Every structure is written in C-alpha cells, then in structure tokens.
Amino acid sequence: MANNASGVAGNIAVTAYRPSGGSLVNSTTAYIISQRGSKLFKISLEDSSTGVYELKAVPPASLANTSNQFCVQMILNDSTVCYVEKFFNNTVHYVTAGGDTGTTKYTLGTETDDEGNAGAGIGNIDVITDQ
Numbered sequence: 516m517a518n519n520a521s522g523v524a525g526n527i528a529v530t531a532y533r534p535s536g537g538s539l540v541n542s543t544t545a546y547i548i549s550q551r552g553s554k555l556f557k558i559s560l561e562d563s564s565t566g567v568y569e570l571k572a573v574p575p576a577s578l579a580n581t582s583n584q585f586c587v588q589m590i591l592n593d594s595t596v597c598y599v600e601k602f603f604n605n606t607v608h609y610v611t612a613g614g615d616t617g618t619t620k621y622t623l624g625t626e627t628d629d630e631g632n633a634g635a636g637i638g639n640i641d642v643i644t645d646q
Contacts, residue, residue, distance in 0.1 A: 527623065528641040529558050530598075531575030532568055532585035541575055545585075546643045554601060558585060572600035572610040589621060589638040597638065609638065 529545035540561055548557045554570045568583040578584045587599040589609055597609040600616070610616050621638045 523559075523643050525623070526559075526643050527587060528643050530586050530588040530641075531578060532558065532560065532583070533578040533580050534566065535582050536580055538580070539575060539578060544643065547587075550602070556585070570599065570601070572598040572608075574598065574612060587640060589640045591619070591638045599640070607638065607640075 523546065526546040526548070529542050529547060531539060531541045532545060533539045542561055544559075545561055546559050548559055548565060550556050551567055555567055556570060557565055558568050559565050566583055568585040571578060571584045571586050573586055575586055578586060589597050589599055589607065591597060595611055597611040597617075600608040600610055605620060606618060607621050608616065608618050619638050621640050623642045624639050
C-alpha cells in the first residue's frame with residue numbers, strides 16, 4: 516500500500532464509509548493509513564479523525580451501519596466498476612457492480628487516468644493527490 520513521507524498524498528482513497536450507527540459519507544478526502552487485519556484498516560476520515568473500519572466489497576449505498584465499514588472502488592481497464600474485497604501482494608480480490616468476482620493486479624492513480632494507467636487485466640485504484 517502506498518504510504519509516503521507526507522502521510523497523505525499517494526495513499527489509497529476511501530470511496531465511502533459508514534460509522535457504526537452513523538450516516539453514509541461519500542468521501543473525497545478519506546484514505547487508508549494502515550492495515551490492521553485481513554479486512555480491517557485504520558483510515559483517516561473526512562473530519563481528520565481516524566478509526567478502524569472493515570473493508571467491504573459493496574457500493575457505498577450498501578454499507579451497513581451496524582459496524583464501522585468502508586469501500587474502495589476500482590476501475591478495470593475495460594471501464595468496469597468494481598469494489599475491493601481484499602488487498603494482498605499488490606493484487607486484489609474484487610467484486611463488480613454486477614456481482615462478478617475476480618483477482619487482478621492493480622495500479623494507483625487518479626480519477627482522470629483510470630483506464631490509461633492500467634494494462635490488460637489490471638485495475639486502477641484512486642489515490643489522494645493532495646490536501
């Protein structure tokens with residue numbers, strides 16, 4: 516996972532999160548700080564606070580508020596939208612919006628270069644560019 520000296524720019528962007536008992540937050544500034552378990556991550560939230568959240572491979576509207584949950588969107592090189600289920604060894608397990616599953620390598624980029632950055636069979640995950 517990207518983690519540079521600034522602690523922000525280059526970190527994997529959180530698409531959306533929902534705190535336990537709280538409302539959905541579609542994020543533009545939240546990002547992953549560190550991994551705490553196979554699907555648990557410490558993330559920086561919109562208000563600059565942090566929390567440990569569970570990664571879910573679902574669209575933002577499907578995040579439950581029964582526990583701290585978040586999602587990371589990935590765009591495959593054919594423009595297919597999917598959500599990361601698990602990160603491992605520069606590879607991810609993913610679930611598409613249509614429910615298909617797969618495994619692929621990924622690159623880190625910005626919203627404007629999703630498909631251009633990724634080669635055949637590779638997905639692109641947004642990163643925080645600056646704050």
